[in-house]
Amino acid sequence: MQHTAFLFLIPILFVFTLVGLSMGAKRLLGIRIGKIRAAIGGTVGVLATMQIIAVMGPSSHRPAMTSVQVGCGVLVTMLFLAVSEVLLPSSVLSDIVRLPGMMRRRVARTRRYAELSAIAMRNGLSPSLRGLARAGAKGSVEGRRHSARQLRMALEEAGATFVKLGQMLSTRYDLLPTEYIEEFSRLHHQATAEPWERVREVLVQELDIDPEKVFADFDREPLAAGSMAQVHRARLAGGQEIAVKVQRPGAELVVERDLDILLRIGRKLEEHTSWAQSLGLCDLINGFAVSLHEELDFRTEARNMTAIATGAVESGATSALRMPQVYEEYSTGRVLTLEWLDGVPLTSIGDALAERDLDGAALAQQLMECVLEQIMLGGVFHADPHPGNVLLLSNGELGLLDFGSVGRLDRTMRSALRDLLLAIHRNDPTALSDALLEVVDRPEQIDERLLERSLGRFMARHLGAGGKPNREIFSELFLLVARHDLTVPPEIAATFRALATVEGTVERLVPDFDIVAQARAFAAARVQDQMSYGxxxxxxxxxxxxxxxxxxxxxxxxxxxxxxLEGGRLGVQIRLLADERDRRFLRGLVHDVLLSFIGGIIALVGAVLLSIDSKPTIIGSVSLSQLIGYNMLVISCILVLRVVFSITRSRG
Structure with a gap:
């Protein structure tokens, strides 16, 4: 019976020793390891301890030698973990564990690469990419226009992610030639509608209830279908007419895959082409990825609508357009339920103004003032007010749709933008230069006199007698900015893109609408309002x-x-090591130096104790002082190994 109990305790003791050695070695090295590596390291330590016990012979069974044996086991375990971590880091090991999933993603990515390569070849993109340089690129206008057309068609064929990238780039007058801006502004993508069964699955997953119990009526044929979502008309049980925006199944996976490919392509292009470096392509793609992830979450769109409405109320805006109400109880990250606005988009307006005896000029004025008030007063504005997102409602008012893309300006930026428009209104190049430098990201060295002269020539050409400014003034201004190596922040680029877009929209209501004159007058009126006594x-x-x-x-x-000052006590205090990174570096350095010093001292004392042949002997010929010396040498080796591993990791 006792023999059976002893056999039962052996595996428990083995596991206990294994866990103790691996945990102790991990803590002493100060690293995080996985369970598999910890188990292997602990097993190596246990086996090494057993081998040491066997080599030491019968005297090893005495309790006095336990500390030396355990210390040697810990040292061997630490050595194994340190060497294995250097040769096979935990990050690489985790990649090996995730290898099957990585291989599946790589196969899918390779297949997508092949599709994109075929699209590029069909559209002849290899030569066209050479012309995609910073604004003001050399070459013939016709050549750049042809290349831009090829690239635009390729982006449309590549899918929604690439279309949205092109639409984002169409706001960057400061980065791309005008021909590319014009082509990218025409980008659109219409996809085949998802079958009702898959749409119903999404509704059930998101609303956690059968759609039939929520909606009294649901039109299974979508009103519009894009690559990321589609919109259906429906009616709630209470009779309210609504529009339901449903995200396509798998849209997020498609976006993640394409963004990964875009980042890889961006890094390669930055390594091998000068135009990608001048664009800062990887930074652009990273910013685009952030905005696209926000657009995939419909809750963000709902918050955007609330922010625009709140900003209009708080700023006292007078020209707010009708926006649909959000039914939050039926809205999630993948489903957005909105009030149905009865009307037609301005893309299909036709002769509706004349038939209904509506004043197009008044509607255009209202739309323009609404966008300007969102930009200048509220600070949150609709970034894509194209004709498809503006409705002419049945009651003769205008409505605004699709708030997935908005821009945000802080108070300082709004003030600088107002000063910029006011300088254009006053035709003052000095004031325009000052306002422009407040808006853009300026380099360390800039010739302000040369910039002021360039702006003076710009204003004389576009704003002088006989000049008729239009939205091209924005692209010309950004081109001038690019020549002086100034960088326009994305939010400012989005602002001017919104103004250029809304000009194309109001022209559906009134041909030859002067957006620049309207913006100048608006800025002047706001300044005049600010100068009132109240x-x-x-x-x-x-x-x-x-x-x-x-x-x-x-x-x-x-x-x-x-x-x-009078008493001679005036002094200046300077805080050293104010940065946490500096303090962390200094702590690590002192820690390693102290461990090395202590390890060296312990090793020296241990060597001295081993050289002393004194009495009494406790294990064979080993004296007490020599036993202490052995333990001190083991401790010294552990400390030194910790320092060496720390230095090796920091250099790696």
Whole structure:
């Protein structure tokens, strides 16, 4: 019976020792390892300990030698983990574990690469990419226009992710030649509708209830179908007419796959082409990926609508367009339920204005003022007000749809943008230069006099007598900015893109609508409004309140400074190591130095103790001092190994 119990305890003792050795070695090395590596390391340590016990002979069974044996086992386990981590890092090991999934993704990516390569070859993109340089690229206009057309057709054929990339690039007047901007502005993508069965699956998954119990009626044929979502008309049980936007099944996986390919292509192009480096292509793609992920979450669109409506109320906007109400209880990340707006998009307006005796000029004025108020006052604006997103409602008003893409401007940026438009209104190149430098990301060195002269020539050409400014003024301005190595922030580029888009929209209502004159007049009116007695008084009161606490402390601080100056006690304090990264580096350095020093001292003391032949002996010929020396040498080796591994990892 005792023999059976002993046999039962052996595996438990083995597992306990294995876990103890692996956990101890991991903590001493200061690394994170997986369960498989920990089990292998612990097994190696146990086997090494057993071998050491066998080599030491009968004297090894005495309790006094246990510390040496365990220490040697820990040392062997640490050595195994350190060497295996250097030769096969945990990141590589985790990749090996995920290898089947990685292979499946690689096969899918390779198949997609083949599709994109075939699309590129069909559209002759190899030569066209050479002309895709920063704004102001050399070459014939006709050649760039032909290349841009080829690239636009290839993007449309490649799918929604690439179409949206082109639409984002169409806002970057400062980066691309005008011909590419014009072509990318025409990008659109219409996909085949998903069958009702798959749409119903998404509705059940997201709403957690059968659609028949939520909707009294649901049109199974979509009103519009894109590559990421499609829109159906429906009616709630209460009788409310609604529009239901449903994300396509698998849309997120398709976007992730294409974004991964885009990033890989971007890195390769930046390595081998100058135009990709000048564009900062990888940064552009990363920013695009962030915005596309937001667009995939329909809750973001709902929040955008709330933000625009709130901004209009708080800013006192007077020209807000009708926006659909969001039914939040029937909306999720993949389903968006909106109020149905009865009307026709401006793309299909035809002769509706004349038939219904509507004033197109008044509607155009209202739309333009609404966008300008969103930009200048609210700070959150619809970034893509194209004719398909603007409805002429049955009651003669205008409605706004699709808030998946919005722009945001902080108060400082809005103020600088207002100053820029006011400078254009006053035809003042000096003020325009100052406002422009507040808007763009300026380099360390810039010739402001040369920039001011260039802006003066620009204003004389476009805003002088006989000049008729239009939306091309924005692309010309961005082209001038690019020549002076200034970079326009994405939010400002989106602002001017929205203004250029809304001009094309209002032209559906009134041909030859002067958007520049409207923007100039709006900026001037806002400045004039700010200069009214009531606004000036309110601004002064706000500033006075914010300065009250500062002014109250100022006399006391001036007195302290003057007293310190008079007594020769005035000094300047400089905080060393204020950055956490510097403190972390210094802590690590001191830690390694101390461990090395302590390990060296322990090894030296251990060597001295081993050289002493003293009494009494406790295990054969091994004295107590020698036993302590052996333990100190083991501890020294553990400390030194920790330092060496730390240095090796930091260099790796």
């Amino acid at each position: 606004r000036i008084k309110a601004s002064l009161m706000e500033e006075a309140i914010s300065l009250t606490s500062v002014m109250r402390r100022l006399p006391r601080r001036v007195d302290r400074i003057s007293s310190a």
